[in-house]
Amino acid sequence: MCGIIGYVGREAATPILLAGLKRLEYRGYDSAGIAILHDGELSIRRSVGKLHNLETVLQDGSLQGSIGIGHTRWATHGRPSEQNAHPHRSGDIVLVHNGIIENFLTLKYRLESEGYRFESETDTEVIAHLIASIVRRGLKLEEAVRLVSQELHGSYAIAVMSVSEPGRIFVSRSGCPLVVGRNDHGTFLASDVTPLLAHTRDVTFLDDGDIGLLTESDIFILGPNGEAKPRQIVTIDWDAEAAEKGGFQDFMIKEIHEQPQVISDTLRGRFNYELGEADLPDLAMTNEELINARRIWIVACGTSWHSGLVGKYLFEEMLRRPVQVDIGSEFRYRQPMIQKDDLFIAISQSGETADTLAAAREAKRLGARVLAIVNVVGSTLAREADGVIFTRCGPEISVASTKAFTGQVVALYLLALHVGRVRNVLSPEEGRWWLDHFLMLPGHVEQVLKQEEAIKAVAAAYYEKRNFLYLGRGINYPIALEGALKLKEISYIHAEGYAAGEMKHGPIALIDEDMPVVVLSPKDRLYDKSVNNLMEVRARNAPVIAFVTEGDRQLDRLADYVLSIPEVHPLLTPILFAVELQLLAYHVAVMRGLDVDKPRNLAKSVTVE
């Protein structure tokens, strides 16, 4: 996720672009850059890190002009560096891009064979060269943008300028947001409405396939075949802060709602459907190495540890491979019996968690192959690992992790599929079957999100309670842990997650009519056992909130509240339950009047022991 911005008008562009980028910085802050077109000259300034670094560079006032584009980056292809920062230029053409171009390697090789030299590791630079190559054939920029849009696979929103067509910015989108607006001194474009609100409240959201032309005095929208389209104006009445959160009250709830997109983004371009295989080019492990890996270890902290536990159940059931899962702080000090050629998977949203990093370094020292499942490109873990699978969640702002967890579980699904195919445990048909079902997950999460009102009712009933118990079995035992963690960290209610079968060995003593018990009961081979546990809870008068598979009415009379997830393979249930429990924790915390995005005593990235 990156942010793009543009302005063409009569005012100085640089301060407008900088103010807009400030509003978009939540979308990524690995680097930022601006290009200004003035008197037939293109000037670009870029800098690594947060926007204030670029602001410092621009303090010399050298970027004068009233037409420009800007970008704030969340790195996907290529580490955060000045070279990889946008805008990217090819001759007279300069552009900024948000999204991922899946076929960039094919396009890059073709362009290289035509003599184009690449200065960055990004997928974006291919778009600049492609447009430049078409313009060189004598076509106008508009035509070039249209032709290139037809060649790109993946998702993008771009803004392009050319020295040979001053006073115009072209934009195009497919799968990434883009909004444009105008006032009496110029026209504006941005990745979301936030930067536009200082200038206008009447905006137009582009549709996929649209091309927009911005001039000083007007905006023209063209359909995929160049046909003029009427500009649909929407009036925005949010305040700027609400707009940054996409209209949601907090980042946490916004991030919960982003999960269908996170699943699609994390899967995108990472499988070969024909072969029923996952395609993970950054794994940096040969098939032989994967086959010969003696043991598989997963190490992480907090929520990431919970996704690691899901990975254990997944690998053991899907691949019949034993997996050892550890907490980072435990692993690093307990002289683990890890050996050369073991596969060590470190999972982290930030890639900076001190205990996870130390564990990964220890594993590497002992000769294991370290694979990172990580969200932040350019983070220490991503750089130090032998191989990496990036979860493409975009920046997670809320301290409580939600979408990163989902991205991690999806990455583990892809890895399990890859190992399964390499080791021949899964046939191509089985591989395709799993892919079909992975690809249905975004739709299932959409369904789950529709239950928000019902979950709110549960929160309203119990938000004043002081203790909660979460019970799950099998692959949903980690989800019971995760549900309890979410609740305790943002609502400050004491919550315990337990393996349902373990309840009678102690925690049952806690149960009374004042302790709501969340029971995860999907229709799987452990269903009857979960129901037994629910009955034991019921017998002690505790309020019961049951999470079941859609269509299961058996628990209607036994539980106080019943919520459901769509019917999916048991190994695919964890994400769906996790989303429901995130919503429950969120609404409980909101009803308690707490700051959900910044819970007390916590930090987003734990870089100390």
Ligand code: F6R
């Ligand atoms: C919980 C949470 C933490 C993190 C943990 C690891 O909501 O956010 O438990 O999961 O601190 O952080 P990463 O994944 O960045 O290594």
